Amino acid sequence: MQMVAVYSIKGGVGKTASAVNLAARASLAGHRVLLWDLDPQAATTFYLRNKPRVRGGGVEKLVKGKAALNKAVRDTPLDNLDLLPASFESRELDQLLEGRKSSRLRKVLKPLFEDYDLVILDCPPSISTLSGQVFSSVDVLLVPVVPTTLSLRTLEQLQNHLDREDIATPVWPFFTLVDKRRKMHMQTIEDFRQQWPAQLSSIIPNASVVERMGVEQAPLSSFAPRSAAAHAYRELWEEIERRL
Ligand SMILES: Nc1ncnc2c1ncn2[C@@H]1O[C@H](COP(=O)(O)OP(=O)(O)OP(=O)(O)O)[C@@H](O)[C@H]1O
Ligand SMILES: [Mg+2]
Numbered sequence: 001m002q003m004v005a006v007y008s009i010k011g012g013v014g015k016t017a018s019a020v021n022l023a024a025r026a027s028l029a030g031h032r033v034l035l036w037d038l039d040p041q042a043a044t045t046f047y048l049r050n051k052p053r054v055r056g057g058g059v060e061k062l063v064k065g066k067a068a069l070n071k072a073v074r075d076t077p078l079d080n081l082d083l084l085p086a087s088f089e090s091r092e093l094d095q096l097l098e099g100r101k102s103s104r105l106r107k108v109l110k111p112l113f114e115d116y117d118l119v120i121l122d123c124p125p126s127i128s129t130l131s132g133q134v135f136s137s138v139d140v141l142l143v144p145v146v147p148t149t150l151s152l153r154t155l156e157q158l159q160n161h162l163d164r165e166d167i168a169t170p171v172w173p174f175f176t177l178v179d180k181r182r183k184m185h186m187q188t189i190e191d192f193r194q195q196w197p198a199q200l201s202s203i204i205p206n207a208s209v210v211e212r213m214g215v216e217q218a219p220l221s222s223f224a225p226r227s228a229a230a231h232a233y234r235e236l237w238e239e240i241e242r243r244l
């Protein structure tokens with residue numbers, strides 16, 4: 001089982017849209033995928049038509065390793081894709097993980113290791129105890145970046161933080177919300193290629209069809225499979241799959 005996180009210090013950069021679309025693509029490619037929603041906003045949970053509720057004992061039992069995981073894990077409308085939902089209570093994760101061994105999140109899923117090929121974490125935008133747990137638990141951090149100065153700055157902050165803490169988890173950035181008509185976006189992407197050799201080269205366009213995921217409550221592959229954004233997420237997934 002491999003574990004990846006869609007993570008950024010910055011909010012609103014497309015983490016959730018990416019987590020859901022990548023999970024859908026991976027499941028369509030035949031992998032058994034578990035998507036874990038760690039964000040109390042529970043947007044991933046909503047996109048996959050589930051209730052914001054952690055069954056089997058809530059997040060506290062989950063962290064303690066005492067949850068009934070078979071009850072906590074829910075079905076989604078997609079074959080091969082299961083969901084570990086978030087609820088508003090997920091805001092307590094930070095506090096509950098305080099003082100725990102750094103890869104507790106990974107340990108929590110141990111009973112499921114045989115059941116899934118891939119676990120994707122959708123993370124809240126913060127740098128905290130929870131994110132520290134994420135960094136130590138996953139095989140790779142997928143970091144959506146909008147081609148703006150501030151977004152690139154938070155990517156550097158992240159890498160500096162990992163270096164300082166001696167965390168060797170690879171960071172694979174990729175661009176989202178890109179407007180190809182904007183010169184500055186394209187110039188930023190071009191400059192970036194030289195600085196971050198580990199970046200993924202697929203580019204997710206800024207496209208209104210992605211916003212429609214909230215109305216459809218489904219990944220792009222389910223309601224707009226021929227759209228440019230769906231195509232971009234497919235390419236991004238294939239690139240990740242080759243590297244994993
Ligand atoms: N490629 C895209 N094109 C257009 N809109 C997008 C795209 N990706 C995401 N959005 C929209 O931008 C908003 C933020 O996206 P999303 O929720 O995926 O970001 P996030 O990083 O998970 O945010 P948060 O930090 O709040 O968890 C949403 O309204 C979403 O529909
Ligand atoms: Mg989100």
